[in-house]
Amino acid sequence: MSARVLLVGVGGIGHPCALALAAVPDIELVFLDDDRVERSNLHRLVAFDEAHVGAPKAHALAEHIERELHATRPVVIVDRATPDSVRAHVDDADIVVEGSDNFATKFLVADACGLAGKPSVHGAAVGWSGTVLSVVPARSACYRCVFEDLPVGDAVDCATAGVFAPVTAMIGAVMAAHVREMLGPEPARAAKLSHFDATAGMFRHRTMQRRSDCPLCCEARVITAIDASRYSAPLCSH
Amino acid sequence: MAISIRIPASLRTLTQAKEEVTVDGATVRAALADLDAKFPGFKDRLLDDKGVKRFMNVYLGDEDIRFLDGLDTPVKDGDSLTIVPAIAGGR
Numbered sequence: 001m002s003a004r005v006l007l008v009g010v011g012g013i014g015h016p017c018a019l020a021l022a023a024v025p026d027i028e029l030v031f032l033d034d035d036r037v038e039r040s041n042l043h044r045l046v047a048f049d050e051a052h053v054g055a056p057k058a059h060a061l062a063e064h065i066e067r068e069l070h071a072t073r074p075v076v077i078v079d080r081a082t083p084d085s086v087r088a089h090v091d092d093a094d095i096v097v098e099g100s101d102n103f104a105t106k107f108l109v110a111d112a113c114g115l116a117g118k119p120s121v122h123g124a125a126v127g128w129s130g131t132v133l134s135v136v137p138a139r140s141a142c143y144r145c146v147f148e149d150l151p152v153g154d155a156v157d158c159a160t161a162g163v164f165a166p167v168t169a170m171i172g173a174v175m176a177a178h179v180r181e182m183l184g185p186e187p188a189r190a191a192k193l194s195h196f197d198a199t200a201g202m203f204r205h206r207t208m209q210r211r212s213d214c215p216l217c218c219e220a221r222v223i224t225a226i227d228a229s230r231y232s233a234p235l236c237s238h
Numbered sequence: 239m240a241i242s243i244r245i246p247a248s249l250r251t252l253t254q255a256k257e258e259v260t261v262d263g264a265t266v267r268a269a270l271a272d273l274d275a276k277f278p279g280f281k282d283r284l285l286d287d288k289g290v291k292r293f294m295n296v297y298l299g300d301e302d303i304r305f306l307d308g309l310d311t312p313v314k315d316g317d318s319l320t321i322v323p324a325i326a327g328g329r
Contacts, residue, residue, distance in 0.1 A: 009329075011328060011329040012327075012328040012329055013328035035329070041329070099328060100326070101326055101327050101328055101329035102326050103324070103326045106326055123328065124324075124325040124326050124327055124328055125325070125327055125328035126247075126248060126325040126326070126327040126328070127247045127248055128247040129246055129247040129248065129325070130325070130328070131322065131325060146295065147292070147293050147295075147324040148292035148293065149292050149293070150293075151291075151292075151293040151324060163327050163328055163329075167328075168328045171328065193322070195320075195322055197244075197246075197247060197257070198247070199247060199257055200257055204320070206297065206300050206302075207300075208302070209302065209305050211304070
């Protein structure tokens, strides 16, 4: 039986992750993304060229995987994760790969995965650095154990700091490796925070502890359902 | 007491692009105060009235200081602190 792997976002991070997972046996890829290819994306969306500008990223990537890699065509959902839809998307998946570009979606997907008990891999890249956090529910720290809540004020996103294309490729590749590990005999080994610093050429991996007062995964958790009021943050414009 | 602090790429505008700086202090709080004294702006970026901001993480070696004694965690000569902020991006 194949594992259904939902990719929330197939842009700079999800794109290389999807390419890395495309040929893995026993995986069914599902792309959830409503974004379109822009010329400014082409340096990091390596499967695309000028002819793809304006096309939905999810459809264009699925076509590439089928035609050029001769792999099973991924399922495409041209939509975005919203408080109303996220649980249905996550509940249908075995593993969720979240490579979105804004904090609201990151926390929304993380909460949905926590509530549904689904393993998740969260990636982000800004400037010269990136992070991957992999979560095995009830066995490892969740996204909120590590980052607690949406930033207020001066958090860093790619709208303010830009993104160096090779960093997105590195983060996407590591996310794919974590998915493979989660599908193996010891999924909990994938549960870690990996931090990449391109200026130092260095990856550092840390095993994270669960917080005893985590609002999502502790016994006395306060997040018991998706509440839209918890998720508001500006979208990345780059 | 020389403590090294690894600066995330996103905050290196405060350190004139230095990836790592050396500060003094006997606790994480004192080390971060010295960091802010040498490179003004870190206090506002890292701390609020409750301690380390909720989307920032500070590690002593590989340990999150939340699971030690927080800002009062003792540090010793040669220790290394790392700042890891929450980031979103990669569209």
